[in-house]
Amino acid sequence: MEDISKLTQEEITRLGNPSDPRGEAGEAMLTRMNLSHSLLTDRALSLVSFKGSETVLDIGCGGGAALNKMSRMLPQGKLFGIDHSQTAAGLASKNNAADIESGKMNIQCAQVAAMPFEDDMFDVILTVESFYFWKAPQSELKEVYRVLKSGGTFLLALDEYGREGLADKTLQNAREYDLFLPTKEQLTDLLRGAGFEKTALHTYPGSDMICAEAKK
Numbered sequence: 001m002e003d004i005s006k007l008t009q010e011e012i013t014r015l016g017n018p019s020d021p022r023g024e025a026g027e028a029m030l031t032r033m034n035l036s037h038s039l040l041t042d043r044a045l046s047l048v049s050f051k052g053s054e055t056v057l058d059i060g061c062g063g064g065a066a067l068n069k070m071s072r073m074l075p076q077g078k079l080f081g082i083d084h085s086q087t088a089a090g091l092a093s094k095n096n097a098a099d100i101e102s103g104k105m106n107i108q109c110a111q112v113a114a115m116p117f118e119d120d121m122f123d124v125i126l127t128v129e130s131f132y133f134w135k136a137p138q139s140e141l142k143e144v145y146r147v148l149k150s151g152g153t154f155l156l157a158l159d160e161y162g163r164e165g166l167a168d169k170t171l172q173n174a175r176e177y178d179l180f181l182p183t184k185e186q187l188t189d190l191l192r193g194a195g196f197e198k199t200a201l202h203t204y205p206g207s208d209m210i211c212a213e214a215k216k
Contacts, residue, residue, distance in 0.1 A: 018177055019133045021062075026087040033129070034065035034095075037159075041066045041128050043204065044157040044211045045073070052076055054123035057147070059112050060084075060130025064092030067107070070126070071099050080117070082110040112140045117147045128157045132179040141194035148216045154196065156212040162186065187212050 013029055021030055045066075053076040058066050061081030071079055079099065083089045089109040099105035110116055112127075112134060125148055134140050144154055160170050162183040174181055182190065184201055187210075191199045196214035203210050 021085045021087045023087065026085070027063075027091050030063035030088055030091050034063040037062070037128050038065065040157050040159055040209050040211075041069060041126075043202070043209065044126060044128060044155045045069065047155060047202065047211060047213050048124055048153055050074060050077075050124075054078075055121065056080070056124045056126065057082070057117070057122045059115075059125065059127040059144070060088075060133075061092045061107060062088050062129075064095040064107070066126060066128055067092060067096055067099075067105060071096070071105065077104070079105040080122070081105070081107040082112070082115065083107075084109065084111050112143060115143055115147055119146055120149045121147050123149055123152050124155070125152070126155045126157070129159060131156055131158060132174075132177075132181065134180065137180065137182075137190055138193055141190055141196075145195040145216060150216055152216050154191075154212075154214040154216070156187070156191075156214070158182075158210050160208050161210045184210070 009032065017026065018029065050073050052074055054074055055078045056070055056074065058081045061067055061083050064081065067079055067081045081092055083092065086109045089107055093100055093107045096105050096107065100107065113136060125144055131137065148154055160166065160181060162181040173179060187201060188199055191212060191214045196216065198215035200213045201210060202213065
């Protein structure tokens with residue numbers, strides 16, 4: 001058994017496996033991501049004017065930090081999270097235990113390709129740093145469209161997207177972990193192919209982040 005405390009962040013990431021976090025290394029990686037994804041999550045959520053009673057879904061909820069942020073924004077809301085990693089779903093549940101116990105939040109292990117939700121269920125759907133790992137993005141985005149309410153908003157946030165001049169480390173990680181780094185054009189085409197006619201892409205000066213905003 002590896003002593004996690006003696007490993008570098010890169011070693012923890014490799015052991016934890018970003019595409020399917022598992023075990024102690026997976027939990028350590030997800031805990032770090034709760035912090036490192038905070039600004040990106042804030043930027044995505046700032047695109048929505050929440051009333052406080054929405055029903056929301058976080059796809060690829062990881063360690064549960066985005067759900068925790070949204071819970072504070074939604075005093076009368078209902079929150080759902082899914083992740084295909086049992087380790088992630090378990091950690092997110094642990095980090096949001098009070099909301100789960102009260103019935104405000106539900107977190108489960110599930111695949112985006114076949115989500116266990118009714119049609120037109122959610123006011124807002126968020127995914128932060130998970131789209132890289134979607135294996136069939138066009139059909140999976142159609143599944144997102146299915147469970148989003150008419151007039152609802154889908155937010156897709158990434159730290160990196162496909163373009164000229166990507167850092168060597170980014171390209172190396174994309175190869176090592178089989179990441180899909182969509183270009184702006186690919187994102188727009190995929191969203192519109194899934195049925196989203198109203199789309200906008202938000203980028204930030206001095207940053208490699210991108211947030212796609214799509215309305216149903």
